[in-house]
Amino acid sequence: MTARRRYWLMKSEPEAFSIDDLQRVDIEPWNGVRNYQARNFMRDGMRVGDGVLFYHSNTAVPGIVGTATVASEAYPDETQFDPKSDYHDPKSTREEPRWHLVDIKFERKLSRTISLDEIKRHADRLGEEFALIRRGNRLSVFPVSAAQYKYLLSLE
DNA sequence: GCCAACGTTGGC
DNA sequence: GCCAACGTTGGC
Numbered sequence A: 001m002t003a004r005r006r007y008w009l010m011k012s013e014p015e016a017f018s019i020d021d022l023q024r025v026d027i028e029p030w031n032g033v034r035n036y037q038a039r040n041f042m043r044d045g046m047r048v049g050d051g052v053l054f055y056h057s058n059t060a061v062p063g064i065v066g067t068a069t070v071a072s073e074a075y076p077d078e079t080q081f082d083p084k085s086d087y088h089d090p091k092s093t094r095e096e097p098r099w100h101l102v103d104i105k106f107e108r109k110l111s112r113t114i115s116l117d118e119i120k121r122h123a124d125r126l127g128e129e130f131a132l133i134r135r136g137n138r139l140s141v142f143p144v145s146a147a148q149y150k151y152l153l154s155l156e
Numbered sequence B, C: 001g002c003c004a005a006c007g008t009t010g011g012c
Helices: A019-025 A036-045 A116-121 A146-154
Strands: A007-012 A027-029 A051-056 A063-070 A103-115 A141-144
Touching: A007 A063, A007 A146, A019 A027, A019 A051, A019 A063, A019 A103, A036 A141, A051 A103, A051 A146, A063 A116, A103 A116, A103 A146, A141 A146
Parallel strands: A007 A051
Antiparallel strands: A007 A141, A027 A103, A051 A063, A063 A103
16 A cells, blocks of 8 residues: 655755755755754655655745655754764764754756745635745745645646 | 744753 | 743745
């Protein structure tokens, strides 16, 4: 029996790691997530093959710029153990790692950016609870329904 | 660069 | 366990 594919949206600042960077490296460990809710989605919710909307945040035109897939089960984020890393967490141990991640694999770049502005104009179709357009939302990883995923990509 | 909206930390 | 202070996110 095959479990149904799930869908997610993952934010990245293009200056730090863009869709072009993902295309170049093909597979990337999604390190640096230091928010428990986002971690829980990766650790407990994601499965290999799940669909990912790749979103550029904190940039001139924030929006969805590509798609990717989940390419691994969750495993500990190495950067938490590295004192030289920006993501170092002195309270985390190898015996009980605090932060987990998954590998993300490039799928495709969209022909154009589906901007946040445009997404907001489709709020009625996406539902008021859609995390991206909910006021004050800062989650960098969150679930998207199959219908939302399909609808967002149909805007391309 | 500003700042609202959060999440986390730590003193008490 | 409260909550002020602090740090971060991310749109604008």
